Amino acid sequence: MKKKLIEVQNVTFGYNSKAVLENVSLDICEGDYILLLGPNGGGKTTLVKLIMGIYTPWKGGIRLDHSVINRLGYVPQSAGTNRNFPITVFDMVLTGLIGPESFLKRYSREQIKRAESVIERLELEEVRRTNIHDLSGGQMQRMLIARALVLDPVVIVLDEPTTSIDLTSQTNFLDLLRDLNRTKTIVVVTHDPTPYAHVYNHVACVNRNLYFHDRGELQAAHLEKIYGCPVELLGHGIPHVFLHHHEHPDPSSDG
Amino acid sequence: MPDILTYEFMQNAVFAGIFASILCGIIGPFIVAKRMVFISDGLSHTAFGGLGIAYWLGLNPLIGAVAIVLLAAVAIGTLEENKIYRNDLIIGIIWAVGMAIGIGFIYMTPGYAPDLMTFLFGNILMVSRSSIYFSFLLILIVIVCMAVFYKGFIAITLDEEFARARGLPVRLLNTGLLVLIALSIVTLIQVVGIVLLIALLTIPVAVAHEVSSDFRTIMVISVLVGIIICMGGLFASYTVEFPSGASIVLIGGTLLGAVKALKAISGRH
Structure with missing residues (x-):
């Protein structure tokens, strides 16, 4: 079993008394290359800011393994x-x-x-x-x-890293991330998984809640439920692991 | 220039100009990089409230200015951090309220009413020896704080979110920077007055930006440019009997225009 580096435990957080994330749990383990996927405004960046300690959860907690403390790399959106x-x-x-x-x-x-x-x-x-x-x-x-x-850092968290770069730079950039993943855990926030199709090994879909299941392949139905619109899967054949959302049913079971 | 230095008021003016330039050179680049020019303008006008209250109480006006500007700096920092009001709204309010308090208290002060124009447009030739000592104390505080917290100020100016993620005390550093700006403003009020001090905080930095792209070098050049502007303005004011604050600002503006033109010409060849 892989070592858990970051544990997000039943976290609820929002702005101006309106919850953006509700009861979200997520484990990030050694060697992971996780995509935090979801629509704009779905709470991806908020979740990352909670992990980075920029925000404090209203409820729940975030536990960092001692090896990660002070060695959590952050690449915010370049606009900041x-x-x-x-x-x-x-x-x-x-x-x-x-x-x-x-x-x-x-x-x-x-x-x-x-x-x-x-x-x-x-x-x-x-x-x-x-x-x-x-x-x-x-x-x-x-x-x-x-x-x-x-x-x-032991873990690098990148928020929408490919937004402002051209296609050639994007290819080099993804090669770099793949290379870094040999020794480091990578967490990428994106609303578009396409460029990462052949590199990531886990997906966590965030839209107010977080959806996740242990084994099985990513189905369009999962994403359709999360995005609320028809979704075409571009990264076929890649195993996806969704995260369990403890309080909410697995979207595959009802979608 | 040496002849005119035999007068004590001119010696004071030279010291005030040098001190103000050092402060502007240190603080100005942060104000420009953090786009805080409007905040600085707001703080300077708030200072007017402190001057009025100090006059009414019979205290040294600078003490009143320091007190109210520090209070305003902490208030801006707190309100901004907690997102209680929008930044420009806070500044607009403290600007107007500060001015109103100043005018009100000066009006209520019995006996001789000080000339408001002195505060608004400054008079470097009227700076007293005690004010020079006070400015020297302020400059020491600003330099020591800047030396100690330099890396923290750089971090929050470059990328506040990254600084938060790294666990830096962003709120404390932002308020600290505002406090240093406030202390610099108080010193500058004596030199060029409330209305024109923004020029001294920004023109030397603008000139420095034309010739360097390294932050530390920009600080050094800003100090030197500030001294040139202040001494030039002082000399012009003395020789052609022109208001000192206006002379300083106009020489600064001319220097910036000349540097920009020279750069444009040299870029063409």
Whole structure:
């Protein structure tokens, strides 16, 4: 049995007293490549922000394995980054190390070396001294991953990472994620599973509730229930594991 | 210039200009990067309320300004964090209320009423030695805080959500940055006044952005540009008898235009 790294336990959360997620449970295990799938406004990003500790659940809890504490990499939507801020790629990658225990200290020699090695790994050396304002969408995305990787995370959570990159960059980007998945757990939030069809191994569908079942193949009916509209499955033949939603019936049983 | 430095008021003016430039150079790049120019303008007008209350109580006006601006900075930080009101709404309200309090208290102050124009447009030539000491204290506080919390301020300016995910005390850092902005504003009020201080917070940064894309370098250049603008404005004010605050701002605007034009010309060749 794989080691559980993150356990979301019966979490309820929302905004302005309106619940966006209700009684959601999800286990993220070592080596997983999970897609958090669902329509816009369905609560995917909210779930990720709860996992990242940005929000505190109204009910329920989130348990992190001790190996994940301080080693949870986050790649938020690139729109949240202030691209007008005058900073080079190298300095930006270093900011990934700024945490509550370190924001009063200078970067150590070891941290600078680690940033250099991540930049090399993500093939950002050419733009190392470039201002982030001048990066392409693909370079920006790689830089945001580098910023997450500089922590040497056990789990990397990416929120809509392919939104602002072209098709060629997307292919390289997915290769990179597959490569990272050899040693790290990957969680990707997306409303479109198509680009990930041949790489992910689990899907969790989020639309206010979270649907999940242990074995069996993803059926169009599952997604139709979640999206509330006809859905065509583009990634045929890939085993999907849905997550159990404890309080709600499995959509396959009634859909 | 050396001749005019024999006067104590000119010495004070030079110190005030240098201190204001150092503060602008440190704080200005954050204000511009975080798009907080409007907040700074709101805080500066709120300061007017503190000046009025201090006059009415017979205290040093700067103490009143510091107190009310710090209060406003904490209030903005709290209201913004808790999303109680929209940012621009909060600023608009504290701006107008601050001005109204100032005008009201100055009106109620018995005896000689201070000239409102001095606060609104500033007069670097009227800065007292005690105000210089006070400014020096403020500048030390700002520099020490900036040195200690620099990485935290960078993190919240670059990507607030990522900073939250990393567990940084974002609320505390945002409020801290607002407090440093507030302290800088109080110093700047003496130099260029409430209305024109935004120019000193933004023009040196705009000039620095034209010549560098590194944040630390922009800070250094902003300090130097601020000093050039203040000293130039001071000299112009003394020699052609023109209002000092306006001279400083106009020289800053001219310098920015010249740098921009030079860059455009050099880019063509």
